[in-house]
Amino acid sequence: MPTTMVASNSVGMTRRRVLQSAALSALWLEAAERWAFAAEPTAPPPISFADVVHRRAMIRSYKNDPVPDDKLQRLFEYATRAPSGGNLQPWEFIAVKSPDGRAKLAEATGKQTSVVTAPVLIVTCADIQRAGKSGARGSFFSLVDTAFASLLILLGAVEQGLGACFVGSYDPEAVAKQLGLPDYIRPVGLITLGFPAERPQKPKTAKLPLSKVVHQEKWSR
């Protein structure tokens, strides 16, 4: 078979795959939006890992509807599957649902909309004492591990049809005081969670192109 025919066949196949995948994504998007904005949400439609990753975006405004406990439980299970230096698992998660607790945490973030409107806040914390068993790099590891766990919560939220936002701008002392944290438990992020009252930003948040951030063998510019 002439090479041009092979090339044009493979272009045709790639194009078909792209179109098929775009059609599937559009179908899923439609089902997910119908589901997320329905008066009484039921089970979320199944979603591929690629769609979870591509649909993840910070959601900063939520409905009042409570987040079902089984969904929260699922997110904690995902979080604790995160990799961890020396498998010390230095993460701790504090779920805050009470209006008073949420209001005080909102205060500590300068009243950011996502924190003010979310029915649930998960404060991800790092236990630097537990991580200290890794040696001098312990406190660095504890931050990395807890950030990985936080990301699994953000990705799990997409799968569960929830909106989430990672909030890192807060007064750590105010948060530690409100949550009664001992000095070896350091807050890492406030993850706001709830059923979205807004659609993810369109167009999506711009990301740097791969050509700018991926290097081969050595860093280069």
Ligand SMILES: Cc1cc2nc3c(=O)[nH]c(=O)nc-3n(C[C@H](O)[C@H](O)[C@H](O)COP(=O)(O)O)c2cc1C
């Ligand atoms: C370490 C860190 C701190 C962040 N702090 C905040 C914050 O305080 N408030 C907020 O609304 N978003 C916060 N974000 C979310 C970023 O603004 C967001 O990830 C970025 O704009 C890219 O958008 P995307 O996540 O929707 O792709 C934070 C994200 C990270 C990783």
